[in-house]
Amino acid sequence: MDVVNLRIMFGMHGPAEGSIEAQVTKLAELQRKGLVRNIGLSNVTRAQIQEGRKICDIVCVQNQYNLAHRDDDALIDELARHGIAYVPFFPLGGFSPLQSSTLSGVAERLGATPMQVALAWLLQRSPNVLLIPGTSSVGHLRENLAAAELELSADVLRELNGVAKAA
Numbered sequence: 001m002d003v004v005n006l007r008i009m010f011g012m013h014g015p016a017e018g019s020i021e022a023q024v025t026k027l028a029e030l031q032r033k034g035l036v037r038n039i040g041l042s043n044v045t046r047a048q049i050q051e052g053r054k055i056c057d058i059v060c061v062q063n064q065y066n067l068a069h070r071d072d073d074a075l076i077d078e079l080a081r082h083g084i085a086y087v088p089f090f091p092l093g094g095f096s097p098l099q100s101s102t103l104s105g106v107a108e109r110l111g112a113t114p115m116q117v118a119l120a121w122l123l124q125r126s127p128n129v130l131l132i133p134g135t136s137s138v139g140h141l142r143e144n145l146a147a148a149e150l151e152l153s154a155d156v157l158r159e160l161n162g163v164a165k166a167a
């Protein structure tokens, strides 16, 4: 398998501290046997990523992050400095789709949909961000792929950055 993400389950509402040494050591063993090519971590804290990186290379981190939920801002920048991909889950808000008059206003001005703007914002947030929006609709899939072509100006980015502060 190209990448296996170890999903940590310590907290009910997001990442919670606790050692992940035993689980990462097991995955590293599978990697040495050639069964797993790359290892990622999901729903983790900064300390857990540091612990994991002492055991093996960590190629990606998958945590909750989007325009309105930005707990990982500093972590994303730190991972970018280490060449580690950041894969936001719930990039469109998941079970509570993103809703914001700022987002809708920007989308209308750009002739795009709010979800496209939300994805374009993530892509421009940092070069290490990789997107995995979920959809059951081919139309939405096409829309989401087209978001990669949408360029947001510095002014628009500033405006969108206000969404999290208002949330």
Ligand SMILES: NC(=O)c1ccc[n+]([C@@H]2O[C@H](COP(=O)([O-])OP(=O)(O)OC[C@H]3O[C@@H](n4cnc5c(N)ncnc54)[C@H](OP(=O)(O)O)[C@@H]3O)[C@@H](O)[C@H]2O)c1
Binding pocket: 007, 042, 043, 062, 063, 088, 089, 090, 091, 092, 093, 094, 095, 097, 113, 115, 116, 132, 133, 134, 135, 136, 137, 139, 140, 141, 143, 144
């Ligand atoms: N590591 C973890 O703990 C964890 C936790 C949660 C999720 N994930 C992963 O993260 C990925 C994304 O999660 P997710 O799908 O739950 O959340 P999401 O991508 O934030 O949101 C998906 C929702 O957005 C809607 N949507 C998608 N594209 C749209 C568009 N262009 N316009 C309007 N609505 C649109 C979808 O409805 P339609 O079906 O109608 O398009 C669906 O309701 C998945 O691969 C999932 O497995 C990982």
